[in-house]
Amino acid sequence: MLTPAIVRRNTPQRYRMEAAKCAKCGKVFFPPRLICDACKSRTFKPYTLPQEGTVVSHTVIRTAPRGFGDEAPYCMGIVELTDGTRILCQIADCEPERLEIGLKVAIEFRKIQEAGESGVIAYGYKAVPER
Amino acid sequence: MVGIVGYGAYIPRYRIKVEEIAKVWGADAPSYKKGLMLREKSVPGPDQDVITIAVEAARNAMKRAGISGEKVGAIYVGSESHPYAVKPSGTAVAEVIGAVNDCHCADLSFACKAGSEGMFLAYGLVKSGEVEYAFGIGADTSQGAPGDALEYSAAAGGAAFLMGTKNVVATLDCQYSYMSDTPDFWRREYMHYPRHAGRFTGDMAYFKHVRGGVEGLLKKAGAKPKDFKYIVFHQPNGKFPVRMAKDLGFTDDQVKTGLLVPTLGNTYSGASPLGLSAILDEAKPGDAILMCSFGSGAGSDGFIFTATKALPKVQGKAKKTRDYLDTNPFYLDYGTYVKFRRKIRKNVED
Numbered sequence: 001m002l003t004p005a006i007v008r009r010n011t012p013q014r015y016r017m018e019a020a021k022c023a024k025c026g027k028v029f030f031p032p033r034l035i036c037d038a039c040k041s042r043t044f045k046p047y048t049l050p051q052e053g054t055v056v057s058h059t060v061i062r063t064a065p066r067g068f069g070d071e072a073p074y075c076m077g078i079v080e081l082t083d084g085t086r087i088l089c090q091i092a093d094c095e096p097e098r099l100e101i102g103l104k105v106a107i108e109f110r111k112i113q114e115a116g117e118s119g120v121i122a123y124g125y126k127a128v129p130e131r
Numbered sequence: 132m133v134g135i136v137g138y139g140a141y142i143p144r145y146r147i148k149v150e151e152i153a154k155v156w157g158a159d160a161p162s163y164k165k166g167l168m169l170r171e172k173s174v175p176g177p178d179q180d181v182i183t184i185a186v187e188a189a190r191n192a193m194k195r196a197g198i199s200g201e202k203v204g205a206i207y208v209g210s211e212s213h214p215y216a217v218k219p220s221g222t223a224v225a226e227v228i229g230a231v232n233d234c235h236c237a238d239l240s241f242a243c244k245a246g247s248e249g250m251f252l253a254y255g256l257v258k259s260g261e262v263e264y265a266f267g268i269g270a271d272t273s274q275g276a277p278g279d280a281l282e283y284s285a286a287a288g289g290a291a292f293l294m295g296t297k298n299v300v301a302t303l304d305c306q307y308s309y310m311s312d313t314p315d316f317w318r319r320e321y322m323h324y325p326r327h328a329g330r331f332t333g334d335m336a337y338f339k340h341v342r343g344g345v346e347g348l349l350k351k352a353g354a355k356p357k358d359f360k361y362i363v364f365h366q367p368n369g370k371f372p373v374r375m376a377k378d379l380g381f382t383d384d385q386v387k388t389g390l391l392v393p394t395l396g397n398t399y400s401g402a403s404p405l406g407l408s409a410i411l412d413e414a415k416p417g418d419a420i421l422m423c424s425f426g427s428g429a430g431s432d433g434f435i436f437t438a439t440k441a442l443p444k445v446q447g448k449a450k451k452t453r454d455y456l457d458t459n460p461f462y463l464d465y466g467t468y469v470k471f472r473r474k475i476r477k478n479v480e481d
Binding site for chain 2 (some may be wrong): 011015070071072091092095108109110111112116117121123126128131
């Protein structure tokens with residue numbers, strides 16, 4: 001269920017793509033974690049993810065979960081950003097037949113979900129094919 | 132010197148042609164195309180609204196300005212289609228660009244001149260020294276009732292202008308506003324679509340106020356029409372700004388770069404700001420630019436800018452206005468268009 005508290009708590013990651021970079025070994029975590037799984041360090045530096053990438057895996061959602069039915073069919077994918085970080089996100093403005101591994105994409109700010117007609121609106125990042 | 136230190140545009144990828152709308156309503160498409168001087172319009176995707184458009188335009192402006200978000204002291208988003216009736220749009224822009232928490236935010240409305248109102252406020256705050264940088268943003272996902280003449284033109288897009296005093300790419304040399312209480316176009320509370328006063332929106336509203344704005348601006352600046360390389364007026368259709376320019380003594384050459392409406396449509400609060408961003412994409416140092424918005428209700432905000440030597444260095448740092456407008460559009464049929472615009476009445480999910 002989409003609540004105002006969830007929207008607010010997700011803001012750094014959903015709005016600004018704020019990740020955490022391990023101060024010891026440099027591994028990037030998105031969303032941030034408390035302990036680095038590579039070197040066990042607990043010290044991280046804030047790190048903003050790049051806004052361009054490439055689709056490395058994808059699928060088309062034709063039977064959508066509640067709240068997303070009007071958007072079906074829509075594309076989802078794993079995007080490898082230019083720094084090597086991989087994120088899972090919707091690929092918007094993309095016809096299913098255009099979707100392919102290697103597709104160059106840019107990150108854009110989009111509506112993710114709405115809590116009905118009178119509830120809060122959740123915004124965040126989606127990938128879109130480069131124009 | 133106060134002026135624009137960064138600017139950015141955003142236009143959604145979707146389009147619908149005049150013919151596609153006309154065939155549903157049994158209207159004569161060639162007549163509409165000729166009458167409006169408009170061939171197609173932009174349409175927001177189902178996951179786009181004024182907040183997403185304003186954010187993308189602001190991000191492009193920040194790329195050009197090259198400053199950190201925390202230096203932005205004020206953000207004003209002008210629109211007729213804020214997603215919330217109560218809750219600001221500008222706060223989301225502030226969060227995305229990192230301007231929180233030390234920032235003043237407000238949403239503005241004055242029909243189609245809400246964007247230029249933000250530019251006026253941003254300019255004033257920077258000029259007074261109250262803030263170092265301030266954003267004026269105009270964006271809309273314009274409403275037009277099904278079957279109404281507005282449906283052929285009501286479009287989506289926006290532009291953002293960051294005002295400051297360092298590394299100015301276009302100085303803001305003169306500003307003048309002109310207004311009266313004229314009910315030519317309105318939308319009452321809880322109504323989905325605006326209403327307009329037909330032909331009354333022309334001479335008594337658009338032409339009177341744009342003329343008043345431009346003539347007042349020229350008088351205040353001691354300038355003449357031939358002093359400008361580029362001009363941009365509010366563009367509800369192709370005919371109005373072209374006729375207005377001719378009446379005021381401007382040439383087609385001065386108008387053409389900022390005239391986006393034939394393939395963009397009327398982006399309401401984003402219209403003259405997007406025309407200005409298209410001009411800034413092309414302008415060279417020393418070029419003088421005159422902008423005059425129009426908002427029903429009614430009023431105009433006029434600005435005179437001069438491009439500086441810094442402008443060519445930032446033009447390529449973000450996607451240009453024409454890149455959004457001309458590259459890889461996706462044309463919708465009317466059914467998909469009304470679905471995207473939520474014009475179909477459905478049962479509400481539990």
